[in-house]
Each structure stands twice: as structure tokens, then as C-alpha cells.
Amino acid sequence: MSSSPTVDGALVQWGERLFYPPNRIVRSPPTPRLDTLMRRKAAVIRGRIVATVSRRAPQVMVKVTGGGRGMAAIAAHFRYISKNGRLEIEDDRGVSHRGKEALRDLADQWRYGGALIPEEGDRREAFNIMLSMPRGTDPGIVQRAAREFAAAELAGHRYVMVLHEHQANPHVHLSVRATARDGSRLNPRKTDLHRWRETFAEKLRGWGVEAEATRQATRGENRRFDPIWRLKARGEGRFAASAPSTAKSGEAYKDNRLRAMEAWVRIGEALKLSDRADDQALARDIVHFLRQMPYAKELARQLQRELGMPTRADVMRPTQTMQRPGPDIER
Incomplete structure (x- = not known):
């Protein structure tokens, strides 16, 4: 019908x-x-x-995790994503490289191919991108979808990619040279990132994997994600400062x-x-x-407060207060 x-x-x-x-x-x-x-x-x-x-x-994740401002930083990222040459690294021509010597050759290709990339510099010469899916997704399909994503969204740029399947969620690391062959420069903005998520999800669906790329606003969510450097530092015990608010706000x-x-x-x-x-x-x-939307629940709580109606937190607070020791009650 x-x-x-x-x-x-x-x-x-x-x-x-x-x-x-x-x-x-x-x-x-x-x-x-x-x-x-x-x-x-x-x-x-x-x-x-x-x-x-x-x-x-499942929602796809596409995140710009940083980028190199000189060839030293770019080569270091090549070593990091390939586990110092132990993992296969694939370039934009579909050629695979493995080993420390291959990584040095690849770095030289980037250094001298086109405009010279200095060893150190102030201008961002590459962007690091991570494409990820939740646990249980076929890593091979994630890699194929990432390959198709890069061909569609990064055409004209030099890039390399490495699949990581040894962690809980399969993901692909991409390093993209900022300056394209025609001289134009990559400068990803928020709207570009959402389009990239759409493209990656579309490529995954083309391989039979159910994937979505809806925005937080569409799902009524209000989470604020920590930057990658903060997550890594916290995992290594190097970040002890109090965590920022995890909820978004503003007009x-x-x-x-x-x-x-x-x-x-x-x-x-x-x-x-x-x-x-x-x-x-x-x-x-x-x-x-x-x-069930988090924002709808937030609006309901706000309306309850404006009408002077008790929220769940208000109902629980007297019970919790009565369980405290005497000095706390007196305060």
C-alpha cells in the first residue's frame, strides 16, 4: 500500500x-x-x-585528532599509527607499505612531493582523522568503507591509512596532507565533519553494515566529548585536573x-x-x-522547576539529607 x-x-x-x-x-x-x-x-x-x-x-564516529606542523611530526604520526612499521600502511594510490625503511621512504615522498614540507614549521601540513565503529563491526568492512570515504572526500590530496583492529572498536587512522595537488588547502569545519560522517555511514551501508550519522541535535543528546589528547592523558594518568562539564548549553x-x-x-x-x-x-x-530524548527530559525538568513542582532529585534529597550525620544537618 x-x-x-x-x-x-x-x-x-x-x-x-x-x-x-x-x-x-x-x-x-x-x-x-x-x-x-x-x-x-x-x-x-x-x-x-x-x-x-x-x-x-550504531552511530559512526569521524574525528579530527590533530595534525602535524612539520615533517618531523607527520613522520612521528606515521610511526604511531603503523606501530613503528609493524602494521600495514596504505597510501592514496592503494599501495601498501610495511617496515621502518618503507616508512622513511613514505615520509620522503611527502616531504619532497609538491611543495616542500620543512622539518619543523608553524603551518599545519597534515590532518589526522579517525574513522570508527562500535565493537562487533567487521574490521575488514570498516577498512573498505574508509578507503571509499577517502577516495570520495579527500580526492586530490595525499593520504595514508592504517586499520586498527586490536582494540575494542575497529577504527582507521588517516593522515592527510593539507595541501592538495592543485594547491588548494584542506580546512575541515564542523559542517565538513558532519558531511564526512554521512559519507562514511553511507559507505558502510553499501557493504551491508547498518550505520547512521545523525547529529546530536537530531537525537536530542547533550553530551560534550573530551578531546582525544585529554582522553589519552587521563588513560595514562597524566591528567588529574577536574573534568569539565559534560553537558552542552547555550542558545x-x-x-x-x-x-x-x-x-x-x-x-x-x-x-x-x-x-x-x-x-x-x-x-x-x-x-x-x-x-526518551535527553533534551526532552531536560525540558520537562525545567518546566517542573518553573511551575514549582518537585523533580526526582528534589524527592530524593530529603531522604539523603536525613541519612547524613548530625553536624551536616545543622549546617
């Missing part, structure tokens, strides 16, 4: 706001009839809604999540009016998804 054009139109209108960055790269097939194109787009949006709210598909944060919630409500309303049973079931899943 097909859904009405009104339902499909609402899915495309509000779903594209939820799921796609404004700078995404679209490679469309020859233009079909308008109604056929709308049905195709609506089918894609339905699939992403099901993956997000019903199946809770942009609120505005993005309110816009996302509005889009979810509009989509749910459209699906509820559909004559398809699976659409109506999906509308119910969206209601449950919205109720």
Missing part, C-alpha cells in the same frame, strides 16, 4: 532538515518524474527514521534541539495520518523516541 503524496512531501521536507547537512555532496541519477523522485526521497527518509528511532542503528544548543524536535513532531503527525500500518507504527515509535 502506497502512502499519499502529502505524507511523502512532509517526510522529505522535515526529514532532510533532520538528517542531512547543507553542504552534502549529492550525485543524483538521471532526473525521473517528479512524483517518482518524491517517493524515492521519502523512502530514503523512512529508512533513516526506522534506523534511528526503531532499530537504534545555539537550545535552538538546534528545538528545531529538531519540531521536525520530529511534524514527521510523526504526517505518519499518523498515513493509510499504511507501518507508517502508523513508526509514528508511535517516534513518540517513544521523543519521550
